[in-house]
Amino acid sequence: MDTDALQDWVSWLRPGGAMLLSVPARMKAWNEGDVWAGHFRRYEWAQFHEMVEAVGLKVERFECYGFPLANVTEMIGAFVRKKRVKPDGRQTNNDRSGVDRGPHVRLWPLLSSAPVRSALGSFVAVQRMFLTRDWGNGYLVLARKGDCARVKRELDEPHNRIEN
Numbered sequence: 001m002d003t004d005a006l007q008d009w010v011s012w013l014r015p016g017g018a019m020l021l022s023v024p025a026r027m028k029a030w031n032e033g034d035v036w037a038g039h040f041r042r043y044e045w046a047q048f049h050e051m052v053e054a055v056g057l058k059v060e061r062f063e064c065y066g067f068p069l070a071n072v073t074e075m076i077g078a079f080v081r082k083k084r085v086k087p088d089g090r091q092t093n094n095d096r097s098g099v100d101r102g103p104h105v106r107l108w109p110l111l112s113s114a115p116v117r118s119a120l121g122s123f124v125a126v127q128r129m130f131l132t133r134d135w136g137n138g139y140l141v142l143a144r145k146g147d148c149a150r151v152k153r154e155l156d157e158p159h160n161r162i163e164n
Contacts, residue, residue, distance in 0.1 A: 066136030
């Protein structure tokens with residue numbers, strides 16, 4: 001996503017309307033999974049926060065999700081996806097990433113088992129402790145559109161910053 005696309009999306013919101021955004025985090029974490037998904041980039045916290053506010057949105061909540069479990073599963077997934085990346089271009093990879101669930105389907109009996117569901121619940125609880133740390137693999141941002149005067153006033157206020 002770039003500023004032009006984000007600005008276009010903001011134009012669809014009424015004043016006070018909310019937008020929920022999720023983007024891949026931390027460029028240094030780029031891997032074959034990003035190529036498979038057709039990503040163009042990963043975002044850094046400050047870069048993405050500034051972009052969201054630059055288009056007239058007020059950040060209400062900014063979280064970095066995925067630590068610790070998704071970081072590990074992403075590394076494993078990158079190894080598996082390396083074999084599934086097609087050399088026919090980013091758009092083809094991007095289009096396929098939303099529907100190509102071959103490895104997930106094969107793992108579903110294991111993933112849906114009671115012991116794994118219980119373990120995942122524990123990982124979700126652990127993840128909650130680290131949502132304000134820039135350690136995960138994705139950013140989840142809740143932002144709201146305001147009127148011009150209110151947005152300017154709110155942008156001048158200090159923001160909660162994610163810890164590095």
